[in-house]
Amino acid sequence: MQIERHTGFNGLRKALSMNPDELIELIRNSGLTGRGGAHFPTWKKLSLARSSQGEKIVVCDAEESEPGTFKDRFILEKNPLIVVEGIAIASHIIEARQAIIYLRGEYSFLEEGIRKAIEEYNKLFGDINIHLIISGGGYICGEETAILNSLEGKRPNPRNKPPFPVEKGYMDKPTLVNNVETLAMLPLIILGDYDPDLRLFSISGNVEKPGVYEARLGITLGELIARAKPIGNPRAVLLGASGGVLRYDPNLVLTMDNIERLGGMLGMNTLIIINDEQDLLQVFKHIAEFFVHESCGLCTPCREGNPRIVDIMEKIIDGTATSRDISLLERLAKYIADTSMCGLGKASTKWLLTALKYFPEVFSNAKSNN
Amino acid sequence: MKFILEDLWQIEKRFGYLPRRELESLAEKHGKPLAEIFSVASFYSLFSVDNPPKHFIGVCTCPSCIANGALEILHAFEEELGVSINSDEGDIRLLKLQCQGRCDKAPVVVIDGVYYEKVRLENIEKLIEKCR
Ligand code: SF4
Ligand code: FES
Numbered sequence: 001m002q003i004e005r006h007t008g009f010n011g012l013r014k015a016l017s018m019n020p021d022e023l024i025e026l027i028r029n030s031g032l033t034g035r036g037g038a039h040f041p042t043w044k045k046l047s048l049a050r051s052s053q054g055e056k057i058v059v060c061d062a063e064e065s066e067p068g069t070f071k072d073r074f075i076l077e078k079n080p081l082i083v084v085e086g087i088a089i090a091s092h093i094i095e096a097r098q099a100i101i102y103l104r105g106e107y108s109f110l111e112e113g114i115r116k117a118i119e120e121y122n123k124l125f126g127d128i129n130i131h132l133i134i135s136g137g138g139y140i141c142g143e144e145t146a147i148l149n150s151l152e153g154k155r156p157n158p159r160n161k162p163p164f165p166v167e168k169g170y171m172d173k174p175t176l177v178n179n180v181e182t183l184a185m186l187p188l189i190i191l192g193d194y195d196p197d198l199r200l201f202s203i204s205g206n207v208e209k210p211g212v213y214e215a216r217l218g219i220t221l222g223e224l225i226a227r228a229k230p231i232g233n234p235r236a237v238l239l240g241a242s243g244g245v246l247r248y249d250p251n252l253v254l255t256m257d258n259i260e261r262l263g264g265m266l267g268m269n270t271l272i273i274i275n276d277e278q279d280l281l282q283v284f285k286h287i288a289e290f291f292v293h294e295s296c297g298l299c300t301p302c303r304e305g306n307p308r309i310v311d312i313m314e315k316i317i318d319g320t321a322t323s324r325d326i327s328l329l330e331r332l333a334k335y336i337a338d339t340s341m342c343g344l345g346k347a348s349t350k351w352l353l354t355a356l357k358y359f360p361e362v363f364s365n366a367k368s369n370n
Numbered sequence: 371m372k373f374i375l376e377d378l379w380q381i382e383k384r385f386g387y388l389p390r391r392e393l394e395s396l397a398e399k400h401g402k403p404l405a406e407i408f409s410v411a412s413f414y415s416l417f418s419v420d421n422p423p424k425h426f427i428g429v430c431t432c433p434s435c436i437a438n439g440a441l442e443i444l445h446a447f448e449e450e451l452g453v454s455i456n457s458d459e460g461d462i463r464l465l466k467l468q469c470q471g472r473c474d475k476a477p478v479v480v481i482d483g484v485y486y487e488k489v490r491l492e493n494i495e496k497l498i499e500k501c502r
Binding site for chain 1: 410
């Protein structure tokens with residue numbers, strides 16, 4: 001896998017001998033976009049942060065909590081050095097002297113490996129101060145502005161944008177927030193070792209060999225899942241909790257556009273395979289519970305709407321739901337997606353909108369019960 | 371750079387929860403009202419602001435874990451322990467957890483901060499012994 005390559009800080013050495021504007025151009029040509037799910041062009045973020053004035057900060061977002069996603073854990077386990085190297089390169093480009101790795105609390109077993117990598121960097125370079133901060137736990141803490149609040153010692157609610165973190169971030173200083181995988185790509189790009197089509201897929205669920213797989217975008221779902229050895233007959237594929245759910249189709253070509261056309265989102269390349277022996281209704285109800293648990297509570301549609309969805313899912317399970325409940329479900333899903341403040345709320349009903357479209361039979365026992 | 375999160379972790383690790391008197395001195399140290407510190411501390415899922423029960427048993431109920439039998443495991447815990455989910459009675463609190471980022475080792479159970487992966491129904495008895 002390209003991510004396991006031992007670059008030995010050679011990417012950083014080369015970057016330090018180059019002009020930041022040249023580096024931004026190089027990253028622009030690579031086509032790299034944010035691997036945390038939002039796919040914002042990385043060069044653009046770097047360039048905006050670089051042109052902001054004052055003391056600057058780099059934040060590495062290692063609060064990976066999307067259900068079914070564990071590729072950042074994999075990277076930090078296998079190659080924390082390349083992540084630290086990427087942080088140092090980003091800091092060089094935007095001229096930051098302070099950097100923070102914000103690590104998911106559930107991943108604190110990675111702390112030692114990361115600290116060692118930072119020490120190694122300090123021995124050889126050490127011009128930036130890299131802090132490692134362990135999060136207290138919460139899905140919203142991975143949102144780029146919620147991290148900033150968390151680091152400032154505030155409640156980790158998201159902030160309104162603009163201002164964007166590259167203008168006003170941590171303590172109002174220009175802050176570059178990038179995902180682990182995005183930063184880890186920088187040394188590879190600079191060394192000319194980067195393959196723009198390769199992605200890390202987190203594959204789990206009903207497969208014999210769950211794990212992180214490297215594959216080219218454009219591979220078919222069937223071809224990729226064959227490597228993980230499906231158990232039984234795959235029925236559904238969940239793209240995390242927030243990416244929606246699709247019918248399992250081995251011929252489905254995995255590209256972002258393709259998935260988007262179907263109403264899903266291939267944000268972090270998460271694939272959870274569910275076979276036909278599973279109770280999809282229970283899976284769905286628990287996704288709804290996930291969003292109730294993880295909503296930060298700041299805005300009404302997300303905070304109040306998601307519990308209503310759980311209620312209706314429970315009624316469907318009990319067999320007491322009516323067709324009115326199902327139409328309410330659909331309206332709620334749209335309303336929450338349209339009116340929530342941050343990405344969490346907006347994506348919190350994608351599973352439901354796609355489930356209603358592709359798995360109507362799961363909801364149909366309610367309709368006859370009118 | 372000063373991070374309240376680091377202080378909170380120190381207290382949590384030392385006491386197993388965040389006692390009020392510790393939060394009070396933290397508030398003083400950072401020049402913030404206690405209510406603000408409390409609102410921050412209580413937000414996070416890995417801290418507890420009240421005196422916790424003796425043992426926590428958490429079962430991840432996100433999709434990969436459910437597809438690998440998490441709900442059967444959760445119900446087996448309920449039955450064996452005679453407690454219901456989230457109940458505050460007794461020494462053991464049984465919880466549903468959200469994805470722990472170990473979906474490749476599903477189903478995942480966490481007991482008093484220790485992770486157990488690929489848990490099977492046959493292992494339940496042994497896991498419960500950890501709490502006795
Ligand atoms: S959409 Fe949900 S998570 Fe986002 S700010 Fe509103 S309540 Fe918080
Ligand atoms: S779904 Fe249970 S650890 Fe991810």
